[in-house]
Amino acid sequence: MPERRLAEQLAKDVGRILDRLVDREEFAAEIERMGLHPGSVVNEVARDPAVLARAQVEYEPVNHLWDRMTAHRQARPKAWPADWQPTVEDVRLLYGAAITFFVAALLDLFVSDLLLSRLVEFAVLILTGAAIAMLLFGLPPSVRTWLRWAVDHVRLAAGLPTRWWEIQRELRDEVLIPELRGWLGGQANPQFSTMLRLRDASGLMIPAGQGPLVPTAAVRACVREINRGTSAAVGVAGSRGAGKTTIVDRAVRNEFTDPERARVLGVLTTAPVRYDARDFVLHVHASVCRAVLDELSSPDGPRRSDSRRHWTRRHRLYQLRSTAWTWLRGLIQCAAILVAAFCVIHLGWRRDGDAVMDPLARVVPFAESFEKQPREVISTAPLQGLALVALVFLAAVTVWIAVRSFAIPLFNGLTSAVSAFVDSRLKRKRTPAEAALCAVARQQLRRIRFLQTRTSGWSGKISGMGGIEPVPTRSTANAEQPLTYPEVVERLRDFLELVGDVLITTRLSAIVIAIDELDKIADPDEAHSFLNDIKGIFGVRHCVYLVSVSEDALTAFERRGMPARDAFDSAFTSMIRVDPFTLGESQRWLAYRAIGIPKPFIWLCHCLSGGLPRDLARVAIAVHDLGETHRSLGEFAQAVVSADITDKCHAYVHAARQLADQDDGIPAVIEFLIGMSNEIHERGHGDITWKTVSAGASPGGIRLRSEIDCYLTFCRPYSKSSPTMSASTSTARTPRTTGGQPSNFWPRSAA
Known part of the structure; x- marks a missing residue:
């Protein structure tokens, strides 16, 4: 697609999608709160160069498909050459096609009412197909080339709208929704509220590695x-x-x-x-x-793993088995219903001396008379009327079973087959070089996985009773030995160079x-x-x-x-x-996921995570989980820090128990940690009674005590009220050691 036309179409699609997005409750409420007009918001976001750049990346598959269709249209062959002179064989084929069409038309007009009408219709179809084949082969070869081109062009044109719709959905979910959130968050006046009120916090559940990239x-x-x-x-x-x-x-x-x-x-x-370096290089080669x-x-599809490939093959097999069983079950059910219908007919219309099939001939006249005079028929033959109702019910059940067991699976199968066929035709055809590269890749993949062994030879025997059969008995076996590590590296480099020579500038x-x-x-x-x-x-x-x-x-x-x-x-x-992340990058990361997070909560999330995206995602999940029950900044900070301190206490207790045999001061540390965890569970971490604990003497105990000191010093600013600390505690913000012992940072008095 020309760049100008692509830019115009992209801007039109972006504007249309944004028009629908601003009507969503999440965005409409925020736009109304900010006093903005939805049309101006759409115009500003649609003209943002960053948004257009990301949207253009999403539209690349559509652009490639459009370029393929344009190139295919430009390669349109001539349907009829101006200087075509038919040969003798061409003339014979054209005459044969005309005669065959004439014979098929005569059969269809004059013989279709005879007893062999079905056979005649089949013959007409055969003759028509033969006439079309003779006509195609009798015409110039350029006509057949043009017909193949026309079919391929229709398939390309049919696949473009489907791909376009998929890309528009990805553009909406992956680009425009996060960008609209970020734009609204940047336009809003800084909110310094200490109350958290989020209209839609579902975006906070997106993992750190997914979603828009800062x-x-x-x-x-x-x-x-x-x-x-x-x-x-x-x-x-x-x-x-x-x-x-x-x-x-x-x-x-x-x-x-x-x-x-x-x-x-x-x-x-x-x-x-x-x-193992050799195994890893082989793994890279196989990948x-x-x-x-x-x-x-x-x-344009996703990269598939071995498990996914194996699952696809097994899924097709089991799907085929399931379809076959569905058809067999439908046949059995229909057969059972036919038997039941036959029994109903015999109960209602059989007379003495009738043959087996005689009651079947009386059902249709009875149904016609019932349609004309239902009351008289029911009054004179009530049993047969009930039998007719039963037959109608059985017929309805049969139709329902046929639709469920045969029509729906057949329709789904035909739809899937047509879709797969169209997709296969839409794919870019491989060149001979690419086909050869596929063969080389499969061969090397097999060689990486298996050790190939080839054996060839002769055999002979000596028969009894003096008979000797001179047959050669020599044999040879050729086994391919595993490659050495330098050979493995050289094979990988050679294959990468081959891939580059074949695919670079044409595909990659x-x-x-x-x-x-x-x-x-x-x-x-x-x-x-x-x-x-x-x-x-x-x-x-x-x-x-x-x-x-x-x-x-x-x-x-x-x-x-x-x-x-x-x-x-x-x-x-x-x-x-x-x-x-810097504070601004953390704010942008959160703005991509939710609208209306106040600045104090953003600062808290940034401080608790240290700017690490993985920890920021965990804190964002905590905002999502605790935002409904802890709306104020103090309650939320206490809830998050209390949960974290509790987890750390359990971890430090487990680590301290492993040092209990080496240090006499460790039991006091364990007692302190368990008491802290219990108090947090009962009253919250802001109301803990902190106690003094003597330090351990072993290197492991000193290191553990230093970790606990540093962690509690980090958590102390988030308390509802900071504990009163001694002079040595309040002046020391980082661990110091005196004579191999850490300084005592543990609070001495209650909050």
Whole structure:
């Protein structure tokens, strides 16, 4: 579709969807409260460049389908060549078609009323089909080419509205609803109310990795790396819960690809905590093979796992069995009803000396007389009237069973078959190079999974009674040995280069392979070894690797050149830092999910989560769950912090019990934690009586006590009334140690 026309159609669709959205209760009430006009809101949001950019990304599949239809229309062949001269065979076929049509017409006109009418109708159909075939083969080949083109064009035109409707629904749910929430939240005057009143809090239940993405500095850096057009190995570093997985997942799902570039082939894998480098590279190789097969079979569809593929095959089998059983059950039920109807007929119309089929001939005349004179017929033959009513009921039941067991499944099956056929025709046809790539991907996927063994040979025997049969007895067996690790790496690099050579510039713009969870490897030495082992797969043309690593890796990369070079410095071309949300980014994240959250609640959510999106999502769920019963800021803060302190008390008690045999002061810590949990359950954390507890002497006890001190110092500002603390407690905001013992931060008196 031309860019200007696409922009006009996109703006029209965005405006139409926004017109319907502003009438929803969630948005209409907020617009009325703010004193805005719905039309002005629609115009402002529809003209927002960020909204139009995201909408354009959502509309890319429709644009591709429109471009395919335009290219197909431009490739329209000539239906009739101007210089066509029929050959002798063409003339014979055309005459044969005309004669066949004439014979079929004569049969249909003059022989259709005879006893063999059904047979004649079948013959007419056969002759008509033969005449059409002879006509097509007798005409120029360009006519057949034009007919194939016309059928394909109709299928493309029929699939465009369906795809357009699906994209409009995704545009509404994924782009316009969050953007409208965010725009209204930004236009509203800052609310400093300490009362929480949300009209619609369902958006707060959206997980952290789903929904609109806040455009942070890390997201913009990842967008630049994906669209740079060169091979790269990029480390994505940050603390746990900062959103590394979300960024790499969105990257492989083509959400960071520039609309002017072709889509990318995305592969997402997870680094094992306990790894074997050879097995992991084989896993990456298999994942790339499956992604290539999915791309060439369904470019716009989701990537399917092995479980999903197996489920699809088994689902088709069981669906076929279920349909067959439904038909068989319907046949059995219809047969039973026919038997019952036959019995009713014999009870009502059988006479002495009748044959078995004689009562059937009396049913129709009786029904005709009943239709004309029902009262007289019922008065003279009441038993037969009841039998006729029973037959009508059985006929209605038979029709209902036939519709339920045969008509509905047959209609659903035909609809699914037609839809699958249309979808298959709408798919872009593979070129010979792409078909060969599919075969290579399947072959390599089988080779990764199985060790192939081939055996060939001869056999012979010596028969008894002096008979000897000289048959060769030699045999040979060829077994393919497992590849060594360098060969595994070389095969993967070679396959990635092949995929790039075949698909880049025709279907794709790059191959993005994301390796997630590398920061979950606890031992830094193991993480270094793992990266050293797999970095041989980096540096392939058209390939961009995104690897989520820990903050230690970021530190080592940024210090490159100062100490000796390490694995992180030599493996990565660049590093992306994923920082926690700022207060403004947390506010925007919440504004995408709910309208009308007051500023104090946003500040509280940001402080409780520390700006980590994962923890911010948990606090948002707490806002959703507790917002109905704890509307004031103080009640909500107490409820959230009390629940968190209770959970932490249980965790610290479990950790302290493991140190009870090593430290005499641990039982007092356990007693304090249990007492605190009980008081929170009874009175809330703002009314706790804090007690002094002596510190433990072992290193584990000192560390545990320091953790508890720091956590309670963090939670204390959220109390309804801060406890009175001693001088040593109030002046120390961070743990200090004196002689190996932590300073006493525990409150001494009651609140």
